[in-house]
Amino acid sequence: MPARIEDVAAHAGVSTKTVSRVLNGHPSVRATLRTRIEASIRALNYVPNPSARGLAGNRSYLVALLYDNPMAGSSYTMELIVGVLQACKGTPYNAVLHPFDTADDLAAQIDGFVATHRPDALVLVPPHANNAKLLQRLDELDIRYSTVSSKLRQSRIDIGFDERRAAADIVEHLISLGHRRIAHITGLHGHGARTWRLSGYRDALRKAGIAYDESLVVEGDFTFASGMAGAKALLDRRRAPTAIFTANDDMACGVMREAYERGLAIPGDLSVCGFDGTPVSQLISPGLTTVRQPCREIGCQAVESVLQSIRDPALRQQARVPYEVQLRASTAAPRKP
Amino acid sequence: MPARIEDVAAHAGVSTKTVSRVLNGHPSVRATLRTRIEASIRALNYVPNPSARGLAGNRSYLVALLYDNPMAGSSYTMELIVGVLQACKGTPYNAVLHPFDTADDLAAQIDGFVATHRPDALVLVPPHANNAKLLQRLDELDIRYSTVSSKLRQSRIDIGFDERRAAADIVEHLISLGHRRIAHITGLHGHGARTWRLSGYRDALRKAGIAYDESLVVEGDFTFASGMAGAKALLDRRRAPTAIFTANDDMACGVMREAYERGLAIPGDLSVCGFDGTPVSQLISPGLTTVRQPCREIGCQAVESVLQSIRDPALRQQARVPYEVQLRASTAAPRKP
DNA sequence: GTCAAATGTACCAGCGCTGTCAACAGAAAA
DNA sequence: TTTTCTGTTGACAGCGCTGGTACATTTGAC
Secondary structure (H helix, E strand, O other): OOOOHHHHHHHHOOOHHHHHHHHOOOOOOOHHHHHHHHHHHHHHOOOOOHHHHHHHHOOOOEEEEEEEHHHHHOHHHHHHHHHHHHHHOOOOOEEEEEEEOOOOOHHHHHHHHHHHHOOOEEEEOOOHHHOHHHHHHHHHOOOEEEEEOOOOOOOOEEEEOOHHHHHHHHHHHHHHHOOOOEEEEOOOOOOHHHHHHHHHHHHHHHHHOOOOOHHHEEOOOOOHHHHHHHHHHHHOOOOOOOEEEEOOHHHHHHHHHHHHHHOOOOOOOOEEEOOEOOOHHHHOOOOOEEEEOOHHHHHHHHHHHHHHHHHOOOOOEEEEOOOEEEOOOOOOOOOOO | OOOOHHHHHHHHOOOHHHHHHHHOOOOOOOHHHHHHHHHHHHHHOOOOOHHHHHHHHOOOOEEEEEEEHHHHHOHHHHHHHHHHHHHHOOOOOEEEEEEEOOOOOHHHHHHHHHHHHOOOEEEEOOOHHHOHHHHHHHHHHOOEEEEEOOOOOOOOEEEEOOHHHHHHHHHHHHHHOOOOOEEEEOOOOOOHHHHHHHHHHHHHHHHHOOOOOHHHEEOOOOOHHHHHHHHHHHHOOOOOOOEEEEOOHHHHHHHHHHHHHHOOOOOOOOEEEOOEOOOHHHHOOOOOEEEEOOHHHHHHHHHHHHHHHHHOOOOOEEEEOOOEEEOOOOOOOOOOO
16 A cells, blocks of 8 residues: 555654645745655655545646647657657656547537546647637636647747748758759648748848749648649749648648659759658658758747646737758759759 | 536436446446446546545546657657547546656666556557667556567566568568578667568568578667668679668668768669558658558557556456558669669 | 335435634834 | 744645445345
8 A cells, every 4th residue: 555645654753644734845844844854755665546636626737738630640749749758758747638629629528528528728739729719718618728830829837849931941041952843732721830830931032132033932831742743833844843842740741742753853853841850851862951940949938838827827828849851862953944 | 526426326316326326337336327327427527536536545547658758759659649548538548748868877767757647557569669778667666567569577567560571571572582692781779670670681682582682681779870881881882782671660761861961772773671551651742652650540559558458457468469561662673783 | 015125215314625713923113 | 121023833634425234125035
């Protein structure tokens, strides 16, 4: 039978309440006493019972991660999860992962979810992070949440990275190689990622004095198939682009597939770069030039911040974690035009 | 304030204990009464408080998934997680994900983990599923567990698929295309996957009357780099193989990279096939012939079975879920030798 | 129709912890 | 010196649920 708080109290010669104070980091315990109690905790190998704690304190010690179902298999989500778990480690909090279908009325579904699991805090990933109704409902329910890469100002705590700047960086890289006819395949409508990455693309062109050519931008939806379709359209043009920048890596793979089918060499005939830095960018040949999105760090900080906001409900934070442009073999100087 | 069991009891005109019996599926409640109580539960939108339940019943309603840290980013783990979550859905159980470093002494670490989270059941993934000491410790602690693809007979509940047969299938495919000089890059020592996939490779050769050539088998460790290194060694031979079968997809990508660097065409100069059916097999060009491992189904069933074993501790199960050979463009008939 | 067995119900204690509130000591202010 | 305050500690109730026990009711066999 594991030790109980009562056993620790007896061992240290204090009341259970005082032990409880130490466990919960309450300030009004003398340092000497605190040390003695901590020693007793270690001596008895005591670990508080989460159920009892939760029941008495009306908390669940659960942080829920709400992500999009179709993304379930994505390494983006996986990396985020790794970060979330890392942040929970060493805290009494556990992570609950919850894939939510975008199609359904989230703001309604959330009530059921909250009733069942009673999470103390939520972390929202796009597209849910952009769902204004959902955030509003959470505010009504008075549940702390943080968002990842949200477009909405409404979110008090948001963690992301400077996607616009990162996109500009990678396009500038293409420009520095000598490319002038650079195409872009966008992300899915409604995602901030679509807007920011497109803006960055335009920023870089503007900075280099290259006129923005609308016909070089085609709509994608983050899928391999849409990347392939986009490449088809672009490569069928009379004056095909010499480089294609896609809003994520999967679409870049689609572009590479289309090039492969046409017998175009990468980077000889076409430079390709992606975005996100998913594992595939390293596995594919040639290696894909991309921006590594710091998913782990983002997931980790999203949890840390939202846990902090439980103690300090007024907390506001818009953190931007550093990213990294990864230059690989899929980009090179264009052949003479 | 959410409804309590007491409210449901009052609404249905019964005692709280009777409601509790309905909630926990106790048999001794008349069908008519059960129906009435279930109606009250729905009417009041009642959801039992997990903390209270856990405290009173000395349970945590937690299923822990123990996986290997370095695999954190792998889509194998991600898919498994998806299956695990799916199985928990609709049950009062939650999943706790726990990456464990292989290096450390697991059997010792597990005590700390169990003390902290008190999971009612565990699901073990290789390599932990092959750790005899760990399983023994869990037996001592009397904690139910299930394993995924374990080599050990010790495990009462194991879910996997017929890896040996699947490997044989894919090698037979290569043979049917006309390949005779087929190489294999193995998985990491200690994993059942290494042994079974190698055995399947040998089975297929034997069945086709092709002599086993030890020099065509090189050691790998499931990483991209080891696939590349293996390919280097194999392609430097005087009589290079016309096809390479690797024990997972990442290594197949390594082989493809090495072929790319040497200017070898796939599948023209070299056929490549992998194993696992990770997302990269579809994203890479040409598409990679592989075996789709039914990770989700495995994760799902591993949880379902272990939850069942909580009620029925004598339960034994060795399930083999169906797999699927996915033929893509990375394999074709060899050129005239 | 009777009796025993089987089935179903009510009540109460208590799971292990934290919140509330009261008590007390010592320091600062009057 | 007395009063007031702040900082520290403890006593006790009770969070919402389930297990056990004792009692009530139904069922089936004879």
